[in-house]
Amino acid sequence: MTKLSETKMWEAVAANDARYDGAFYYAVKTTGIVCRPSCKSKVPNRENVVFFTSLDEALHDGFRPCKRCRPDLGAHYRPEEDIVELACRLLRGEYHNPDILAELPERIGISFFHFQRLFKRVTGCTPKEYLRRIRIDKAAELLAHSSLNNTDICLTVGFRSVSGFYTAFRQHMGLPPKKYRKVREIGELRHDCL
Ligand SMILES: [Zn+2]
Structure with missing residues (x-):
């Protein structure tokens, strides 16, 4: 060089x-x-x-x-990307913990404010949005493949309140959880008939 x-x-x-x-x-x-x-x-x-x-x-x-x-820590260490990667890993692993978002900055060792800004800059969305997406995906999976009721699913994926879960689910999926389950059931019945 x-x-x-x-x-x-x-x-x-x-x-x-x-x-x-x-x-x-x-x-x-x-x-x-x-x-x-x-x-x-x-x-x-x-x-x-x-x-x-x-x-x-x-x-x-x-x-x-x-x-x-x-x-x-070595030439290829990328502090900011590594912090966000770690945060994403923790969110994916512990989405069911209702307090994960509040605990995260301290566990990673940076301030809440710095964490919010950093996460948004690297991923394009806020930690809250990212976590919500994970929870909704898990909820959708449970609605389709388990017999758990809405309240159980809501708590299992880390939402604090059923109404919060309903609103978030509808926002992301375009229909309420019950309807989603029904649509999936019908879809699978059709699939079985083919
Ligand atoms: Zn420096």
């Missing part, structure tokens, strides 16, 4: 350009912290910045890895 000029590296830092992650690191003399180019922390003053081609050199010079962009 051709050696990057300091101007180029500075441009990458100012733009939080993740394409340069792993290619170089920058440290800030005033804070003693070393970062990846993509770090979302405040862009430092140019005169305080030193560049390194390896993290070891920076650590050797006494700089500490940034807690936000974690340059110590």
Whole structure:
């Protein structure tokens, strides 16, 4: 790889350009912290910045890895995407817990506000919308393939109230749960006759 000029590296830092992650690191003399180019922390003053081609050199010079962009966790670590991926995994695994949404930011280790914004930016929807989609899909599955009644299904998939479940279900599926079950039954009867 051709050696990057300091101007180029500075441009990458100012733009939080993740394409340069792993290619170089920058440290800030005033804070003693070393970062990846993509770090979302405040862009430092140019005169305080030193560049390194390896993290070891920076650590050797006494700089500490940034807690936000974690340059110590490998070149391909993508902090923001990884956080959202973890959140999605937890939501998919624990959708039936009515409190999962409130618990999530703390379990992931970021503030509620930061989590909301980050999730929306990466996925295009809010954590609430994402979770609701999962719950409705599970409810639809149970309506089609189990004999549980609406209240049981509502609680099983993590809704707190039956009315909330009804409204959400209708919004997403275009018809109420009972009707959905009936339509699915008829659909399957037809399928069996063919
Ligand atoms: Zn950083």
